[in-house]
Amino acid sequence: MAATTKKTNKVSDFFKSIGNYFGSFAEAVAKGDIFVKLSLIWAGAGYARRKQFIRSLLVTLFEAAVIAYSVLVAPQYISKFHNLGEVQMEMVFDINTMKNVPNDYDDSFQILLFSVISIIVWAVFFFFWISNVINAYKLQRKAEKGEHINTFKEDISDYLNEKFHITLLSVPVLGIVLFSIVPIFILILVAFTNYDQEHMAPTALFTWTGLTNFINLFGGGGMTVTFGYSFVRVLGWTLVWAFFATFTTYFGGILLALFLNNKRTKLAKLWRSLFVVTIAVPQFVSLLLVRNFFANNGIANTMLANIGVTEFLQNIGMLSYDYIPFLSAPGWAHVTIIMVNIWIGIPYQMLIATGVLSNLPADQIESARIDGANAGQIFRHITMPYVLFVTGPALVTDFVKNINNFNVIYLLTQDVFTTTDQYLANSQAKEVDLLVTWLFRLTQEYYNYKMASVIGICVFVICAVFTLVAFNLMTGKDKEEVYN
Numbered sequence: 001m002a003a004t005t006k007k008t009n010k011v012s013d014f015f016k017s018i019g020n021y022f023g024s025f026a027e028a029v030a031k032g033d034i035f036v037k038l039s040l041i042w043a044g045a046g047y048a049r050r051k052q053f054i055r056s057l058l059v060t061l062f063e064a065a066v067i068a069y070s071v072l073v074a075p076q077y078i079s080k081f082h083n084l085g086e087v088q089m090e091m092v093f094d095i096n097t098m099k100n101v102p103n104d105y106d107d108s109f110q111i112l113l114f115s116v117i118s119i120i121v122w123a124v125f126f127f128f129w130i131s132n133v134i135n136a137y138k139l140q141r142k143a144e145k146g147e148h149i150n151t152f153k154e155d156i157s158d159y160l161n162e163k164f165h166i167t168l169l170s171v172p173v174l175g176i177v178l179f180s181i182v183p184i185f186i187l188i189l190v191a192f193t194n195y196d197q198e199h200m201a202p203t204a205l206f207t208w209t210g211l212t213n214f215i216n217l218f219g220g221g222g223m224t225v226t227f228g229y230s231f232v233r234v235l236g237w238t239l240v241w242a243f244f245a246t247f248t249t250y251f252g253g254i255l256l257a258l259f260l261n262n263k264r265t266k267l268a269k270l271w272r273s274l275f276v277v278t279i280a281v282p283q284f285v286s287l288l289l290v291r292n293f294f295a296n297n298g299i300a301n302t303m304l305a306n307i308g309v310t311e312f313l314q315n316i317g318m319l320s321y322d323y324i325p326f327l328s329a330p331g332w333a334h335v336t337i338i339m340v341n342i343w344i345g346i347p348y349q350m351l352i353a354t355g356v357l358s359n360l361p362a363d364q365i366e367s368a369r370i371d372g373a374n375a376g377q378i379f380r381h382i383t384m385p386y387v388l389f390v391t392g393p394a395l396v397t398d399f400v401k402n403i404n405n406f407n408v409i410y411l412l413t414q415d416v417f418t419t420t421d422q423y424l425a426n427s428q429a430k431e432v433d434l435l436v437t438w439l440f441r442l443t444q445e446y447y448n449y450k451m452a453s454v455i456g457i458c459v460f461v462i463c464a465v466f467t468l469v470a471f472n473l474m475t476g477k478d479k480e481e482v483y484n
Contacts, residue, residue, distance in 0.1 A: 025130045028137030039136045043129070046136025050143060054152040059132060066125045070118075077114035084108040084193065085205050109201035112193075116185045120177065184460075191453035200447060213454045227451060230427035230438075235458075237334070238434045241409075242402040245341045250395060252342060253349020254387060257357055258379075260350070272354075275347040283344065287411040290340050294326035295416065301326075327416045330431040337432065341408050356390050357383070396470040400463045404436045435459045 028036055038045035043063040044056030080086070085106025094101045142149055150158065159167045191213055193199075199206035217227050256275070260268045278286070294300050301323045304310050313319035321329075326336045360383060368378050388395075409432060419430040428446050429438045435455055442452040 021130070024134050024137075028133050032133070032137045033140055036133060036136045036140055039133050040129075043132050046133075046139060050139045050149050052139075052149070052152060052155075055155065062128070063125075066121060069121060073114070074118040074121075077111050078118055080106060080111050081115040082208075084111050084207050088205050089203050105202065106205060107202040108193075108195070108199075108206045112189060113186060116182060116189065120182065120185075187453050187456050190449055191457055193450055195449040195453075196451075197447040206450075209450075213450050217451065217454050217458075226423040226426040229423045230429040231455070231458075233421075233424065233431065234429055234433050234435055234438050237431065238403060241334075241338070241405075241434060242399055244338050245345070245402040245405065245408075246395065246399045248338065248342050249345030249349050250391075250398065252346040253351075254353045254357075254384075256346055256350045257353035258383070261354065261357055272350075275350055278344070278347050279351075283407055284411055286344065287340070287408060291327060291412050291416060294336060296321075296323045296325060296328055300324075327412055328418070333413065333417055333432050337408065337412055340412060341405075344408070352391065352394065353387065356387050359390075360386060393471065396467060399470075400467055403434070403463055404459065405434065406436050406440065409434050409437050410440070 029040070032039075032046075033049075035045045035049035042060065044058075044060035047053070047056035047059065085108045087104065087106045089105035090103050091100040092103045093099075139149060192208055192210060193206050194209045194212075195201070195206040198204070217231050259265060260272050262268075265271070292298055301310070304324060310319065310322070310324060313324065325332045327333050364382050365378055368382060373381070413430070413432045417430055417432050419425050421431065424430060428441055428448065433441070436459060439452045439455045439459070442448040442455070
């Protein structure tokens with residue numbers, strides 16, 4: 001009940017802060033002097049009145065830049081945003097140069113990109129405009145009370161001292177907007193277009209298609225009905241893979257760390273060093289070597305054939321090939337990929353678990369031993385709860401990371417695994433594909449950006465929902481109190 005109340009309070013506080021923000025703006029416009037009201041048109045008016053001339057100049061230049069962009073650049077793209085262009089690229093004869101040159105065509109992707117940038121610029125300027133008026137009103141109130149108004153030099157000093165957190169966050173926030181928010185918006189919008197190999201900008205136009213791609217992905221019929229079938233198959237394997245890839249390496253790393261930390265283990269440092277060495281080798285090198293090792297004509301198949309394992313599997317009906325298809329047949333490939341990932345992932349988890357286990361509460365363990373608890377009971381009731389409490393957030397991020405684990409799947413199966421499922425083949429998917437590798441193949445090999453964008457949205461939703469729910473369940477002061 002208390003947790004529900006806290007969540008409700010956070011939500012209400014969020015909306016209350018938004019209301020207060022716009023309320024402050026309304027108060028500033030209503031009660032501000034002529035210079036505050038003038039700030040609605042000239043951003044630097046309020047600062048100029050309070051003799052903050054450099055600050056006034058800076059905000060005026062920013063306002064002028066946004067206005068110039070809105071007049072000179074944005075209209076040519078925003079005006080075509082509704083249909084992403086009408087004039088397709090064609091070669092026309094130029095009588096002046098006596099050569100064929102491209103006509104004045106529309107680039108659909110460029111229209112989409114600059115339209116998104118324009119919308120973000122205007123959104124940022126909108127909140128800047130509101131905040132600027134509020135700040136101008138605050139300066140007016142300070143002047144009326146006879147309080148000191150900072151000079152530009154004092155403002156700079158504040159941003160290097162008391163407000164240094166704002167200075168530090170400004171560059172990362174700008175980077176997030178440019179390299180995360182803008183691409184995400186474009187990804188989302190492309191999912192509602194017909195942007196594919198037949199509609200490749202700039203040589204061809206693409207346009208809005210509404211929810212058609214989502215309907216196709218979830219089995220709505222049409223030429224791409226197989227996408228629905230493929231999506232279910234690939235999503236199922238993605239979740240199975242993420243589960244086993246996460247928990248096998250997680251618990252395997254903990255058990256290995258317990259083994260190496262045990263006083264009865266001989267040469268523990270040597271064993272730990274050997275496992276750490278596997279981390280030093282670049283993962284893509286290890287995976288390519290393993291792919292060759294388990295190839296149909298690789299070393300593993302040669303050795304197993306020589307000792308009679310391949311023939312034995314054929315005799316009992318488990319194998320219909322002259323080799324073991326470790327990476328070239330469904331089932332075999334799934335198991336092999338998970339086993340290879342265990343070999344790659346356990347050393348990382350072993351190092352993490354070693355650090356956590358070194359901080360186990362020795363007094364609790366000693367008390368449990370005095371009370372007669374055996375090693376299994378200590379592990380179940382003290383060691384595991386403590387490790388889960390400390391590494392819970394890392395476990396969540398590992399699960400999400402494995403949903404998007406491109407390297408292991410792609411490097412082990414690319415040019416090795418060929419699907420025999422016609423439905424999957426029609427959708428450019430394979431039985432061993434994760435959503436992210438399917439997305440990569442759709443974009444890099446088949447240029448089907450529209451369906452790749454829909455899949456990208458699905459991956460984002462799955463990861464976001466799981467992360468929010470899992471972190472909400474595994475973190476918080478109430479969980480710490482329960483553990484203590």
